[in-house]
Amino acid sequence: MAINNGAIAAQRLINEFGIENPNDYTIEELIHVRDIILEEKKISNSDGRIVFGKSKTKISINSDIKYIGRRRFTLAHELGHFELHHNLNTHLEDNALTLDYFKNGGQEYEANQFATELLMPSKSFIAYTQGKKFSPELLRDITEHFETSITSATFRYLELGQHPIFLFHCRDKKVIYWKNTNNYYRKVKDITKLQPPTDSVAMEFFNDGTIYRRGESAQEIVKSTWFETGENDSDDEYFEYAIVTKDYNTVLSVVWEK
Ligand SMILES: [Zn+2]
Structure with missing residues (x-):
């Protein structure tokens, strides 16, 4: 199996801040301690974006996102770009295609892996799903429990679920x-x-x-x-x-x- 750079970067961040439980912090707090500017505004055809400036980095999140989980996953994804791809890019736009990136290697895939590990650490995910019968309801329960998007919860289940x-x-x-x-x-x-x-x-x-x-x-x-x-x-x-x-x-x- 390929080395999961995204998950490694997420674990590094978790260790750096001594975080024990994903519910102990918000993604906004992590963005803040990294000294990144966070702005919320209407962005057409895009969930979020990150711009690496000379001195400061800025993350923008689309204020039209309806679900808290999707908002959180997007923020974590952008933070992943900051942790992983800081030196490579000046500007990254994240749109509808985020879902497509679960398929491929490359930066978008890594940012998704980062967000996935940050929001649904493997240990907690396995502990939460173990012994539970598979159903759409379970996927929705996971989504709520980990406050993430249903899509990311489903991909995580494919990786770590029992069924x-x-x-x-x-x-x-x-x-x-x-x-x-x-x-x-x-x-x-x-x-x-x-x-x-x-x-x-x-x-x-x-x-x-x-x-x-x-x-x-x-x-x-x-x-x-x-x-x-x-x-x-x-x-x-x-x-x-x-x-x-x-x-x-x-x-x-x-x-x-x-
Ligand atoms: Zn991205």
């Missing part, structure tokens, strides 16, 4: 990429860069805007919705939970076996 899942990230009616829990293999249909499957919950949203209510988040699908099935395969029942971000026209679909 195997698949994630399909779609934008503008196209499958951008997919990821699976380590050592959990299913042959995914050849759909990357193409439309999501006709009978998927993701496609339902793109077709007519359907978003299921809380109690109905886990929608029944079948194995052949997202995966290849052989002649002798029975078409097993699966679930799909589509996490929709309307602003950016994206769906992150979580798929797991019944």
Whole structure:
């Protein structure tokens, strides 16, 4: 496995300040002790940005962000750029594509890894999720407990959760990429860069805007919705939970076996 520079930088910061519990501090406080200027304002098409000045660095956060967790994750992500990429850049803009960066290596991925480790330290995450049955409700509980975005909580679950899942990230009616829990293999249909499957919950949203209510988040699908099935395969029942971000026209679909 590749070295996780983001997580290492987050642990360094945690050690530097002797932080024991993620709830003992706010991200704003950490930004403040690093002597970074923090401003809140309307930014179109962007959640946050960081500008490295000659003497001072400035982080801007979009005042239109509706969810506290998403705001916190964005702030932590920008702080990650400061800790990791200070010498490399003068200006970084973070927009809708943040989700895309969970896929790739590079700076955006590192900043996400930093934010993930800072907000949901592996130890605390494992302790919190251990022995709990997987469900959309659990993902929402994690989001609330760690005060982070549902997207980042879901990616963290893929990494550290006990129950195997698949994630399909779609934008503008196209499958951008997919990821699976380590050592959990299913042959995914050849759909990357193409439309999501006709009978998927993701496609339902793109077709007519359907978003299921809380109690109905886990929608029944079948194995052949997202995966290849052989002649002798029975078409097993699966679930799909589509996490929709309307602003950016994206769906992150979580798929797991019944
Ligand atoms: Zn970034």
